[in-house]
Amino acid sequence: MKILVLNCGSSSLKYQVIDMDTRNPISKGLVERIALQGSVLTHGTASRKKEVIKTEIKNHTQAIELVLKQLVAPEYRALKDLDEIYAIGHRVVHGGEKFAKSVIIDASVMKALKECIDLAPLHNPPNIAGIVACQKMMPGISQVAVFDTAFHQTMRPFSYIYGLPYEYYEKYSIRKYGFHGTSHKYVSQRAAVLLKRPLAELKLISCHLGNGSSIAAIRGGRSIDTSMGFTPLDGLMMGTRSGALDPAIVTYIMDKEKFNVDQMNDFLNYKCGALGVSGISSDFRDIELAAEQGNNRAQLALDIFEHDVKQYIGAYAAMMGGVDALIFTAGVGENAPSMREAICKDMGFLGIHLDLEKNKVRGEEVDVSEINSRCPVLVIPTNEELMIALDTLELTR
């Protein structure tokens, strides 16, 4: 049984066809620069190396058309026929309060998705465009929406309501939503398997540390708090995003730099974070290298990041009354032993003792804590596509 997973961004489209018997992708790829000059499709299959196809791609419909053509192209043999696709799972960024779970897409879901556009004006429209394109091209195939926000809908009001007049929550839906939910859900489920314990009895802290980063406190398989907020700008300092700030800084900078709302949004999302502090790069590999070569601002960026992560781990352990396992995932979490080491340093009071030898691992699913560590430290490569495919299969079977 094969599931097509689509992740439509504003100018990009990531896709995978996953064989649900093996849970492995049989084909995956990426369309970039949709509706821009220099559109390109990079298509890969299990049996062949990557092919790069440069052609004009005006919109998401054309992008999906091109992808489907490659999937059934005889030279790649990913699929004999599009009928082999059992269902389609779409990553949708924002489900607001309307969706606490993945759903089969029908007319009422489409209406609700459109109502969520206000909350994610850059992300939800391309997600919807991808769904509409699939409805046109593969009308008989069931489609499922899997939301980044849904996993965090279990948070309680004291976690998600901000210190603003309550009417702003009612009028404008301003509250903490949280993101990376599909990733936090996937790694928490994997943690239960690795620990050989029921998810229902575990207190987990999941650190999704990548270009965008968030941490979640997960008790009994339910998210009880997370570091991202109304938008994915909140919480940890990230590659180019500021993370949490004293809110007065926003108006202060707007005044000093004469930024309008769009300029300020752009500034906070793309010019801050590790890039802004280091002045070098948003990529932690570049920053680590510069720090090793003695660049103080690069070291400062790493120190801030580590300090931010530690703060959340402490807060979430306090909130849950302890922690049964700490999880590291995403680009930095999976691949940066030195960052994991810095974060876990002096965490013995929580039962966290890293095994420095085991911690040398990159991108593998493994417990990197000392054998007697009360709190296992798990490196778990995230797999949002598989999580989307599993939800899709469960709902459509």
Ligand code: AMP
């Ligand atoms: P993601 O957003 O999950 O794809 O993560 C991307 C980030 O992971 C990049 O910005 C890199 O900074 C980071 N990353 C990937 N590999 C490594 C590595 N070997 N060491 C340190 N950071 C890494």
